[in-house]
Every structure is written in C-alpha cells, then in structure tokens.
Amino acid sequence: MxxxxxxxxxxxxxxxxxxxxxxxxxxxxxxxxxxxxxxxxxxxxxxxxxxxxxxxxxxxxxxxxxxxxxxxxxxxxxxxxxxxxxxxxxxxxxxxxxxxxxxxxxxxxxxxxxPEGLDDARAAALALSGTAALGAIEAVAPGSGDIVLISGATGGVGAFAIQLAVARGATVLATARPGAEAAFVTGLGASVAIDHTDLAAQVRAVAPAGVDAVVHLAGDGAALTELLVPDGRLASTVHFTPADPAVRATVVMADPARGRLEYLADEVVSGRLRxxxxxxxxxxxxxxxxxxxxxxxxxxxxxxx
Ligand SMILES: NC(=O)c1ccc[n+]([C@@H]2O[C@H](COP(=O)([O-])OP(=O)(O)OC[C@H]3O[C@@H](n4cnc5c(N)ncnc54)[C@H](OP(=O)(O)O)[C@@H]3O)[C@@H](O)[C@H]2O)c1
Known part of the structure; x- marks a missing residue:
C-alpha cells in the first residue's frame, strides 16, 4: 500500500x-x-x-x-x-x-x-481538531453573555472552538490578521477579530474589564492570562499553565471517545457546526x-x- x-x-x-x-x-x-x-x-x-x-x-x-x-x-x-x-x-x-x-x-x-450526510473529507477534518475544540470549550464552559477570547482562532481547532463557544451563547473575540483571516473568523460567528500583534490594546478596547475565558491554541499564554477577569478560566491545548493560581486553568488533550466523535458528526449533519x-x-x-x-x-x- x-x-x-x-x-x-x-x-x-x-x-x-x-x-x-x-x-x-x-x-x-x-x-x-x-x-x-x-x-x-x-x-x-x-x-x-x-x-x-x-x-x-x-x-x-x-x-x-x-x-x-x-x-x-x-x-x-x-x-x-x-x-x-x-x-x-x-x-x-x-x-x-x-x-x-x-x-x-x-x-x-x-x-x-x-452518519449519512457527512463526506469523508469533512469527517477526517473534524476528528482531531473537533475533539480538541470540544474539550477546550467544555473546560472553559462559556455561558450566555460570557466573553471568550480564542487565540489561534484561524487554525483547525480554532475554527471549531469559535462555533462551539458561539453556540453556547458566548461573545467570541478571535485572533486573526486583518483581511481574509478576519473575514474567516467572523464568518464562523466571532464578534470581533483581534490582530494578535496588537493583542492587549484590541482586547481591552472591546472588553475593558477583561475576558471571562481564554482558549489558548497559539500565542503567549502569560500575555493572554493578563487579559482575564479575576478568577477567569483558561483552557490550553499547548500545555500552558498560568502562574496565577486564581485562574481556573485546564490543559486539554483531545478525547476522541466514540460518543464525542458522534456528537460532533451529528452537529455537522444537522447544520449547527461547519x-x-x-x-x-x-x-x-x-x-x-x-x-x-x-x-x-x-x-x-x-x-x-
Ligand atoms: N493537546 C491536544 O490534544 C491537541 C489537539 C489538537 C491540536 N493541538 C495543538 O493545538 C494547537 C492548535 O492546533 P491547530 O491544529 O488549530 O493548529 P494550526 O492550524 O496551526 O492553528 C494555529 C493558528 O494559530 C495562529 N497563530 C500563530 N501564532 C499566533 C499568535 N501569536 N497569536 C494568535 N494566533 C497565532 C496561526 O496563524 P498563522 O497561520 O497566521 O500563523 C494558526 O492559524 C497546535 O499547537 C496543536 O499542536 C493539541
């Protein structure tokens, strides 16, 4: 073969x-x-x-x-x-x-x-990135009205994390360069695209008190932690743990258990997840x-x- x-x-x-x-x-x-x-x-x-x-x-x-x-x-x-x-x-x-x-x-x-209605390319593209995103979003458990900053939002995991956070009622700030990347993340439901080369200023402009949660898929974890409200939540797929013990932090490993793969596939088939x-x-x-x-x-x- x-x-x-x-x-x-x-x-x-x-x-x-x-x-x-x-x-x-x-x-x-x-x-x-x-x-x-x-x-x-x-x-x-x-x-x-x-x-x-x-x-x-x-x-x-x-x-x-x-x-x-x-x-x-x-x-x-x-x-x-x-x-x-x-x-x-x-x-x-x-x-x-x-x-x-x-x-x-x-x-x-x-x-x-x-499931019926899901092609091979989308199924493959969903598997690792989707289960990693699901783990990260479950870890920060965004609720309605929460502001969630997703750093690394233009990648495979980020594309799913944006949608899963928005589906839970969160307002999503997503890192993306101006232009095609910004259009990509807002097209997936992010409210604001944040240029990561000007991270703190752009986040503070829309969330002066800080963000409720950070999903850390790329970038400087310590700089992202500083943008959290006191006792905010952070989930990292890149093994970052904040020094501040007040932050409720989770290191996420993708968990592709059958039920989780089936859940994601069903979300795609039903049109709730792209x-x-x-x-x-x-x-x-x-x-x-x-x-x-x-x-x-x-x-x-x-x-x-
Ligand atoms: N723990 C686990 O089980 C698990 C599972 C899956 C993935 N991961 C890890 O999670 C991370 C994300 O995965 P992925 O597949 O989505 O990777 P990816 O497709 O490479 O996405 C990462 C994104 O981050 C962007 N980026 C780079 N530097 C940045 C910065 N300083 N600030 C903000 N964004 C930045 C990149 O944009 P540009 O293209 O513009 O550089 C890229 O779009 C990877 O490190 C991966 O290894 C871990």
Missing part, C-alpha cells in the same frame, strides 16, 4: 510502499479515503514526541482518518466490513497513520461510524501540504487517499 512515511529522525516524509497492516484482536482495518493535516504531524516529524510515544520506523504520518472498514480483528463487534468510519489514530506507538491506504485502529477508542475546508491534496502531495501548513492556513487542509 502507499503511505507517506519517514525512515528516521531528520528524514523527509515521502511516498513509501509498505505492507497492508493486519488488524489485531480488537482492531479495525480501515481503507482510508481521507485524512487531514494537523500540527501533530509536524511534532511527530520533528521528533518532539520522543519520550511521549515510542516511534516504530518507518513512521506513517496522519493523526485522523475517514474511510470504510476493510477487515476486523477478533472480538470486534460494533462495526463490520464496508461500514464508513472516521476518527483519530489512537495507537499506543507511532507507526501507522492516516496518510496511508490502510490503517489498523482500536475499535474501542478513536473510532466512530460516519467544517471549513481549506486546500485539498492527493496522498503524494502530503510533503507539500505540510510545508504549506507551516506557512499559514485558512480552513482545514485535507488529503484524499
């Missing part, structure tokens, strides 16, 4: 022929049809996850996937061959990934059935997609497999 893999630390990712994996007990073999580009790919590639995960080279990149079940291992009961599924690759080691024609994933975690798609790439173009991703994105980049 064709994959995008890298052979060792420092090696470039490239189109690599590998054997189709066998699904082990409790595993589902997926014929992947789509995947999406995430910052996680760059972390894996750069070796930043050494010590967190074991790397089994060649390592196939790609943290989320959508496709159909090609085979099941012993003990798998919830899905059968041909069923359309999507999710996040939650294997214990780094080796298999979504940038491959086939992928074996655990049945019990990181996999859900794709999956903003950016550029689409073929599998062989993933190295270019990763380069483009580092240069800025509007909408999720997807890969057709």
């Amino acid at each position: 064709q994959t995008i893999a890298f052979e060792k630390f420092g090696a470039a990712p490239e189109l690599t022929e590998l054997p189709i994996p066998e699904p082990g007990p409790g595993e589902v073999l997926v014929r992947v049809r789509a995947a999406s580009v995430n910052g996680f790919d760059l972390g894996v590639l750069g070796g930043a996850l050494q010590g967190v995960y074991e790397y089994e080279f060649p390592v196939v990149l790609g943290k989320d996937y959508a496709g159909e079940v090609a085979a099941v291992g012993t003990g798998v009961e919830s899905v059968s061959v041909g069923r359309r599924v999507f999710g996040v690759v939650m294997r214990p080691t780094l080796g298999q990934g979504g940038y491959a024609e086939y992928l074996a994933v655990p049945e019990q975690y990181g996999l859900a059935v794709i 999956v903003p798609l950016g550029r689409a790439y073929e599998l062989s173009e993933v190295p270019q997609a990763l380069t483009d991703f580092t240069e800025g994105t509007i909408g999720k980049f997807t890969v057709t497999v």
